[in-house]
Amino acid sequence: MKASIISVGTELLMGEITNTNTVYLSQKLNDHGIDVLYHHTVGDNPRRLTRVLRESLQDCDLIITTGGLGPTQDDMTKEVVCEVLEDHLVMNEGWLDYLHERYEKRGRKMTDNNRKQALLPSRSILLFNEVGSAPGFVLRDTEEKKTICCLPGPPREMKWLYENKLSSLLAGQQAGVLCHRMLRTFGIGESSLETELLDLIDAQTDPTIATYAKEGECALRIASKRETAEEAEAAVEDMIRQVRERIGEFIYSCDDVELVQVVADLLIRRGRTVSAAESCTGGMFGAAMTDVPGISAVFDCSLVTYSNEAKMRELGVRAETLEQFGAVSEETAREMAEGVRRVSGSDIGVSVTGIAGPDGGTDEKPVGTVWYALAAEGTTVTRKTVWNTGNRRSNRNYAVLNMLDLIRRHLEG
Amino acid sequence: MKASIISVGTELLMGEITNTNTVYLSQKLNDHGIDVLYHHTVGDNPRRLTRVLRESLQDCDLIITTGGLGPTQDDMTKEVVCEVLEDHLVMNEGWLDYLHERYEKRGRKMTDNNRKQALLPSRSILLFNEVGSAPGFVLRDTEEKKTICCLPGPPREMKWLYENKLSSLLAGQQAGVLCHRMLRTFGIGESSLETELLDLIDAQTDPTIATYAKEGECALRIASKRETAEEAEAAVEDMIRQVRERIGEFIYSCDDVELVQVVADLLIRRGRTVSAAESCTGGMFGAAMTDVPGISAVFDCSLVTYSNEAKMRELGVRAETLEQFGAVSEETAREMAEGVRRVSGSDIGVSVTGIAGPDGGTDEKPVGTVWYALAAEGTTVTRKTVWNTGNRRSNRNYAVLNMLDLIRRHLEG
Numbered sequence: 001m002k003a004s005i006i007s008v009g010t011e012l013l014m015g016e017i018t019n020t021n022t023v024y025l026s027q028k029l030n031d032h033g034i035d036v037l038y039h040h041t042v043g044d045n046p047r048r049l050t051r052v053l054r055e056s057l058q059d060c061d062l063i064i065t066t067g068g069l070g071p072t073q074d075d076m077t078k079e080v081v082c083e084v085l086e087d088h089l090v091m092n093e094g095w096l097d098y099l100h101e102r103y104e105k106r107g108r109k110m111t112d113n114n115r116k117q118a119l120l121p122s123r124s125i126l127l128f129n130e131v132g133s134a135p136g137f138v139l140r141d142t143e144e145k146k147t148i149c150c151l152p153g154p155p156r157e158m159k160w161l162y163e164n165k166l167s168s169l170l171a172g173q174q175a176g177v178l179c180h181r182m183l184r185t186f187g188i189g190e191s192s193l194e195t196e197l198l199d200l201i202d203a204q205t206d207p208t209i210a211t212y213a214k215e216g217e218c219a220l221r222i223a224s225k226r227e228t229a230e231e232a233e234a235a236v237e238d239m240i241r242q243v244r245e246r247i248g249e250f251i252y253s254c255d256d257v258e259l260v261q262v263v264a265d266l267l268i269r270r271g272r273t274v275s276a277a278e279s280c281t282g283g284m285f286g287a288a289m290t291d292v293p294g295i296s297a298v299f300d301c302s303l304v305t306y307s308n309e310a311k312m313r314e315l316g317v318r319a320e321t322l323e324q325f326g327a328v329s330e331e332t333a334r335e336m337a338e339g340v341r342r343v344s345g346s347d348i349g350v351s352v353t354g355i356a357g358p359d360g361g362t363d364e365k366p367v368g369t370v371w372y373a374l375a376a377e378g379t380t381v382t383r384k385t386v387w388n389t390g391n392r393r394s395n396r397n398y399a400v401l402n403m404l405d406l407i408r409r410h411l412e413g
Numbered sequence: 414m415k416a417s418i419i420s421v422g423t424e425l426l427m428g429e430i431t432n433t434n435t436v437y438l439s440q441k442l443n444d445h446g447i448d449v450l451y452h453h454t455v456g457d458n459p460r461r462l463t464r465v466l467r468e469s470l471q472d473c474d475l476i477i478t479t480g481g482l483g484p485t486q487d488d489m490t491k492e493v494v495c496e497v498l499e500d501h502l503v504m505n506e507g508w509l510d511y512l513h514e515r516y517e518k519r520g521r522k523m524t525d526n527n528r529k530q531a532l533l534p535s536r537s538i539l540l541f542n543e544v545g546s547a548p549g550f551v552l553r554d555t556e557e558k559k560t561i562c563c564l565p566g567p568p569r570e571m572k573w574l575y576e577n578k579l580s581s582l583l584a585g586q587q588a589g590v591l592c593h594r595m596l597r598t599f600g601i602g603e604s605s606l607e608t609e610l611l612d613l614i615d616a617q618t619d620p621t622i623a624t625y626a627k628e629g630e631c632a633l634r635i636a637s638k639r640e641t642a643e644e645a646e647a648a649v650e651d652m653i654r655q656v657r658e659r660i661g662e663f664i665y666s667c668d669d670v671e672l673v674q675v676v677a678d679l680l681i682r683r684g685r686t687v688s689a690a691e692s693c694t695g696g697m698f699g700a701a702m703t704d705v706p707g708i709s710a711v712f713d714c715s716l717v718t719y720s721n722e723a724k725m726r727e728l729g730v731r732a733e734t735l736e737q738f739g740a741v742s743e744e745t746a747r748e749m750a751e752g753v754r755r756v757s758g759s760d761i762g763v764s765v766t767g768i769a770g771p772d773g774g775t776d777e778k779p780v781g782t783v784w785y786a787l788a789a790e791g792t793t794v795t796r797k798t799v800w801n802t803g804n805r806r807s808n809r810n811y812a813v814l815n816m817l818d819l820i821r822r823h824l825e826g
Contacts, residue, residue, distance in 0.1 A: 013449040013451075014439060014443050014634075026427060040451065041451065106801075278696070282702065285696065286695045287696040290695025299719050302696050303716055303717070307714065309713065310713050310757065396704075
């Protein structure tokens with residue numbers, strides 16, 4: 001099966017946003033064994049959208065469009081798709097009712113132009129969008145040889161519809177079964193990872209291994225395509241075993257689960273409570289932990305003590321410690337972790353204090369210097385990292401991952 | 414002048430890398446007043462590249478390609494461009510010498526396939542690449558009406574060549590200067606925004622107005638293309654004035670500045686200190702504030718009190734309040750804001766408590782229900798929102814924007 005991905009939106013042509021939808025869809029379609037031949041982007045212009053649609057239909061069986069399904073006058077994907085596949089728009093009363101309800105629930109009035117979102121091609125299959133007001137849909141040509149799937153432009157809605165509605169529709173349509181697993185690692189760089197696994201990666205037979213550098217961490221994709229799902233899964237499992245033998249301590253998930261989720265699961269399963277004392281991360285650790293539904297069973301508080309006064313007042317860090325060693329020091333990190341454990345009564349107290357940049361570094365403590373501590377019954381461990389990507393947000397994100405890694409290693413012994 | 418950007422590379426179609434070249438070039442071309450009509454991506458496939466080139470030449474005067482200029486067999490951009498514009502490749506002896514030198518300097522031997530990089534269309538103008546081994550070039554058709562510029566794929570080389578070689582070539586070629594401004598709003602939906610500005614948007618003369626829904630907020634792009642920069646700027650300014658008259662209270666920036674930066678600037682300029690008490694946002698408010706360099710002058714702490722115990726212990730919220738009204742209530746939000754203001758001694762205390770979902774809602778307090786309070790000298794204001802996107806992270810992000818909006822409105826009176 002051959003596919004084309006068409007993005008609709010003048011903001012893309014203006015360079016105002018990066019087209020992440022296309023990357024996402026390309027990965028997913030390739031995983032399904034569907035060859036992607038083209039990406040096209042056009043503005044909110046019916047003539048040009050018509051042209052790229054007709055072009056794509058010459059080579060491709062499947063076209064996925066994103067964008068242009070909204071309520072405004074600019075939005076014209078549905079009209080153009082109808083014209084190209086010889087259909088017409090009809091009001092979908094079910095969706096109209098749903099829209100009315102949706103607006104009512106939020107205490108907002110539905111404006112007239114919103115009705116437009118309930119117009120759909122008469123032969124189309126509606127893809128129910130639970131996270132937005134424009135539905136997706138699938139429309140086939142009259143000979144049932146070509147398929148056009150239209151998804152909304154906002155990445156969150158597009159992904160939700162792909163994962164929950166479109167993926168299963170596409171799964172039945174090609175030969176060979178692909179099985180893949182994404183291993184996640186922390187604490188080992190991409191080049192070290194490649195060096196450790198060089199012979200396995202170089203072989204590039206089935207299963208294949210590919211490394212992906214993510215922000216502050218590394219992922220490893222192991223994939224196999226065989227006649228049956230069982231064979232493909234067994235081949236992938238065997239390769240995971242070999243990889244584990246070499247770099248096991250760095251692997252925190254074999255199922256593409258985020259580190260924060262792994263740590264939350266460990267805490268919940270073992271019934272251990274945690275609180276945090278944050279400085280340079282400013283609340284990012286707490287935000288990450290509380291992104292996990294159900295975390296309230298084990299997470300008590302995070303005290304974001306940005307000023308020295310707050311560190312003393314909220315955590316009992318001693319003035320002498322701050323004066324003698326500075327806010328970014330092993331001693332301060334230790335007192336922060338022990339302090340938050342004491343005030344919260346949590347089993348584990350974890351802390352972070354560092355220089356996120358872009359300024360504030362010295363020769364002795366350059367930008368990127370971060371101290372961490374983890375306090376638990378009878379023990380406090382500390383860690384230091386010096387890691388400056390040149391970007392404040394990335395540096396802070398890396399610090400959060402280190403806090404999580406400290407907890408994971410503590411809980412897994 | 415109308416342009417098309419064509420990216421060549423199978424890795425893009427596989428979704429292995431995000432296409433950042435296209436964003437970059439789109440911004441640059443638009444800044445030059447060149448309309449970008451299409452983005453196309455094709456793999457290393459001569460037939461398909463030929464097809465999109467011919468397609469683009471129908472509408473566009475200018476085509477920029479990236480990728481496919483390297484030494485391997487896959488690389489075939491030059492061959493295809495020659496065929497389409499009726500030219501042939503010749504060896505550029507100057508570049509060949511340069512390549513020899515380049516390899517020698519690095520102590521590497523130049524392999525035979527590297528010679529391919531010195532082959533260029535006979536009529537082309539070479540764009541000297543100081544940061545890589547493949548040069549760029551510009552080729553015009555025999556009637557000198559159409560221009561194709563070919564740049565290497567690696568973003569660093571592509572940008573270098575654009576900035577140092579291509580930009581000045583393009584600068585002379587078009588009439589008119591584009592000026593644009595991005596207005597940012599909060600608290601008004603995209604469809605309401607359009608309704609308020611319908612006549613201005615519908616006119617679609619110069620200046621043009623376009624709306625963009627962002628996560629939880631809306632942006633408005635106003636653009637004008639005139640003979641001189643002064644005229645274009647004046648036209649945009651005048652339109653901003655008209656828009657302000659209608660929806661002024663919702664506009665927090667006319668220069669595409671994030672709300673958190675606007676609030677941080679206001680706090681710093683007025684020397685007002687702030688602390689926060691967070692529940693459902695889990696630290697996202699603190700994380701957002703501390704993403705702004707220099708915020709330490711006005712930001713003391715954020716107490717992320719996730720449990721009821723922490724709310725009582727850290728903020729002095731009364732047990733009776735929690736019992737009688739619940740953690741998600743106006744009363745609790747009020748005591749949280751007043752509590753953090755008291756313990757921190759900050760000028761402003763701001764709080765948030767809500768149900769982020771996906772579970773935990775009731776009929777009376779559905780998922781998405783959030784209460785906010787802002788306490789300052791002699792006054793406490795509260796706000797309630799009910800906004801459920803179906804996504805915990807988006808709901809929480811919307812809550813942070815509301816906290817920032819409360820502070821902005823307080824400071825701006």
